[in-house]
Amino acid sequence: MFSLTNMHMHMPPPTSIFSAYASMTATIMLLRTMTNEFIPQPIRGYLFKAFRYFIKPHSTDLTLIVEESNGIARNQVYDAAQTYLSTKVSPDNERLKVSKSSKEKKLTIRLEKGEKLVDSFNGVFFKWRFICTESDKNSPNDNNNNSNSTRSEKKYFELSFHKKHKEMVLEYYLPFILEKAKEMKDEERVLKMHTLNTSYHHNGKWDSINLEHPSTFETLAMESELKKEVIDDLDRFVKRKEFYKRVGRAWKRGYLLYGPPGTGKSSLIAAMANYLKFDIYDLQLVNIVRDSDLRNLLLATANRSILVIEDIDCTVDLPNRRHGDGRKQSDVQLTLSGLLNFIDGLWSSCGDERIIIFTTNHKERLDPALIRPGRMDKHINMSYCSYEGFKVLASNYLEISSDHHYFGEIKGLIENTQITPAQVAEELMKDDDIETTLEGFMKLLKRKKMEGDVCENDTEDNVNANGNKSKRHKLTLSGLLNFIDGLWSSCGDERIIIFTTNHKERLDPALIRPGRMDKHINMSYCSYEGFKVLASNYLEISSDHHYFGEIKGLIENTQITPAQVAEELMKDDDIETTLEGFMKLLKRKKMEGDVCENDTEDNVNANGNKSKRHKVSSCKLKRGVGIGNRIGAATQRRTRSFGR
Ligand SMILES: Nc1ncnc2c1ncn2[C@@H]1O[C@H](COP(=O)(O)OP(=O)(O)OP(=O)(O)O)[C@@H](O)[C@H]1O
Numbered sequence: 001m002f003s004l005t006n007m008h009m010h011m012p013p014p015t016s017i018f019s020a021y022a023s024m025t026a027t028i029m030l031l032r033t034m035t036n037e038f039i040p041q042p043i044r045g046y047l048f049k050a051f052r053y054f055i056k057p058h059s060t061d062l063t064l065i066v067e068e069s070n071g072i073a074r075n076q077v078y079d080a081a082q083t084y085l086s087t088k089v090s091p092d093n094e095r096l097k098v099s100k101s102s103k104e105k106k107l108t109i110r111l112e113k114g115e116k117l118v119d120s121f122n123g124v125f126f127k128w129r130f131i132c133t134e135s136d137k138n139s140p141n142d143n144n145n146n147s148n149s150t151r152s153e154k155k156y157f158e159l160s161f162h163k164k165h166k167e168m169v170l171e172y173y174l175p176f177i178l179e180k181a182k183e184m185k186d187e188e189r190v191l192k193m194h195t196l197n198t199s200y201h202h203n204g205k206w207d208s209i210n211l212e213h214p215s216t217f218e219t220l221a222m223e224s225e226l227k228k229e230v231i232d233d234l235d236r237f238v239k240r241k242e243f244y245k246r247v248g249r250a251w252k253r254g255y256l257l258y259g260p261p262g263t264g265k266s267s268l269i270a271a272m273a274n275y276l277k278f279d280i281y282d283l284q285l286v287n288i289v290r291d292s293d294l295r296n297l298l299l300a301t302a303n304r305s306i307l308v309i310e311d312i313d314c315t316v317d318l319p320n321r322r323h324g325d326g327r328k329q330s331d332v333q334l335t336l337s338g339l340l341n342f343i344d345g346l347w348s349s350c351g352d353e354r355i356i357i358f359t360t361n362h363k364e365r366l367d368p369a370l371i372r373p374g375r376m377d378k379h380i381n382m383s384y385c386s387y388e389g390f391k392v393l394a395s396n397y398l399e400i401s402s403d404h405h406y407f408g409e410i411k412g413l414i415e416n417t418q419i420t421p422a423q424v425a426e427e428l429m430k431d432d433d434i435e436t437t438l439e440g441f442m443k444l445l446k447r448k449k450m451e452g453d454v455c456e457n458d459t460e461d462n463v464n465a466n467g468n469k470s471k472r473h474k475l476t477l478s479g480l481l482n483f484i485d486g487l488w489s490s491c492g493d494e495r496i497i498i499f500t501t502n503h504k505e506r507l508d509p510a511l512i513r514p515g516r517m518d519k520h521i522n523m524s525y526c527s528y529e530g531f532k533v534l535a536s537n538y539l540e541i542s543s544d545h546h547y548f549g550e551i552k553g554l555i556e557n558t559q560i561t562p563a564q565v566a567e568e569l570m571k572d573d574d575i576e577t578t579l580e581g582f583m584k585l586l587k588r589k590k591m592e593g594d595v596c597e598n599d600t601e602d603n604v605n606a607n608g609n610k611s612k613r614h615k616v617s618s619c620k621l622k623r624g625v626g627i628g629n630r631i632g633a634a635t636q637r638r639t640r641s642f643g644r
Pocket residue numbers: 219220221222259260261262263264265266267268361382420421422423425481485510514515516
């Protein structure tokens with residue numbers, strides 16, 4: 001048995017313990033003095049560190065520090081981790097930050113400082129911790145040692161895991177987070193449409209607005225093969241960063257979309273932007289005067305964007321390099337070669353992932369230099385609606401996902417008719433009832449077939465007074481159309497646009513095609529019914545009047561406008577007198593055969609040439625220079641100078 005008595009028997013006496021302790025302390029003191037004397041300070045520090053390393057218990061974990069910035073630039077891993085981890089918050093988290101800016105679609109959730117979470121990847125668990133430390137930083141200008149200090153925040157993530165996973169984290173986990181965060185950002189990304197603000201004197205700037213065009217590849221009526229080809233081409237393009245670098249080419253791709261109006265060129269551009277999540281820059285060349293302005297604008301475009309030049313054949317009068325057009329080169333400040341040089345050179349070498357799209361209704365009119373491969377790499381023919389295209393539209397507009405008993409007949413009809421998707425879409429919107437709509441559509445197809453309506457958009461160039469083709473205008477029809485179809489309608493909802501004209505027959509068909517002017521309303525002369533409404537408004541005659549029978553007979557044979565009727569009904573306070581005066585006017589008009597005070601016959605001018613100008617009518621005077629006149633003027637200019 002072990003006992004206290006035994007212990008006492010074996011214990012050394014206290015005097016020996018004290019003497020042993022004293023000699024050990026003296027030895028340590030001696031060693032320390034010797035070390036300090038003979039070993040220099042840096043070597044001593046190193047030896048201590050090594051000693052500590054050997055005696056410290058070894059951790060199996062590795063911690064990576066992911067700081068917010070690496071000096072000047074932001075750390076992409078940090079940003080990606082922040083985005084990625086916002087989807088990994090767990091019920092264990094106690095404090096989170098939530099925010100939303102006007103541009104964001106959803107709420108953003110972030111970790112608050114000190115919060116931790118666990119993520120798993122390939123069956124391995126990773127611990128994340130968000131750290132934010134604040135420190136006082138003295139201002140560099142503070143020479144007087146004042147307490148002029150700014151508070152600075154240092155934010156970083158700590159990522160801890162078992163050391164054996166180091167390679168996997170660096171090679172797979174972090175790249176996965178970068179990729180995932182990019183996808184998430186793309187999804188949330190609000191696309192922008194940039195357009196020229198020309199209010200700056202001769203020096204346009206980009207203005208941007210949210211692009212909310214609903215067109216996607218699913219909603220596009222296009223041959224599925226062509227659709228797939230375009231999608232594959234885009235996919236290949238965005239994945240080929242290394243390829244473009246290797247072959248020494250700028251990472252850009254050019255597309256030429258050509259085809260008649262209403263075949264979906266603008267819709268395809270919007271679908272491409274939505275698919276790639278690229279912003280659109282809508283470059284209206286008519287608004288640019290000099291090459292230098294063009295250069296500045298192109299340099300101000302961002303990466304991952306689509307530069308669009310619509311109606312390249314008619315938006316600008318670039319001197320033709322092949323034939324020359326009689327003008328001195330010095331007269332023209334914006335040149336085709338300038339455009340081409342910027343696109344090929346400066347612009348594409350200053351950025352990545354650029355797409356440029358030209359659209360035209362007349363590919364054959366383009367300078368081959370403009371559309372040669374390398375510039376316009378892919379030419380896409382947007383053509384008339386096929387049966388396949390019709391089925392996409394029937395599914396979009398009528399929600400017919402399978403077959404319909406009319407489809408067989410429609411197939412036969414549509415394959416022999418040149419009808420644009422815009423016309424088909426318009427027809428499919430006409431009624432809520434599917435049967436009625438399809439019957440109406442078949443009637444239209446039959447009518448078109450009978451009429452041999454090849455194309456509603458006659459596109460001959462017109463020749464101006466000097467016999468020269470002229471295309472350069474400040475306000476162009478194509479500019480107007482592009483604006484209406486593009487920017488204006490894709491950046492807002494529930495918009496109605498109304499054009500008015502006295503001469504529908506003079507309008508360019510491109511302007512009033514379905515999809516643009518969906519409903520054409522003929523405001524005609526005053527009928528008897530119209531007269532009764534005016535009589536009620538102006539004379540307060542709600543029921544019949546004994547003169548009404550005679551007026552009915554007269555008005556139905558006279559071309560009198562509601563404005564003229566109203567004018568007449570205001571002439572006297574006495575109803576009888578007024579109506580008698582009105583009947584006299586009707587009789588006079590009938591006798592004179594006064595068809596209309598806005599005579600629309602072509603007049604012959606002093607030179608014996610036909611002129612489309614008319615005497616200024618009262619109605620035009622009243623209207624002044626409002627939007628109707630501007631549209632009329634734009635249209636007239638366009639029909640004179642170029643067509644689509
Ligand atoms: N291929 C298509 N698929 C789906 N919808 C289409 C297609 N083509 C035209 N549309 C419909 O017609 C409207 C006009 O089409 P879009 O503006 O894309 O034609 P466009 O070829 O660009 O015409 P333009 O040459 O006159 O500018 C669109 O808003 C869309 O609703």
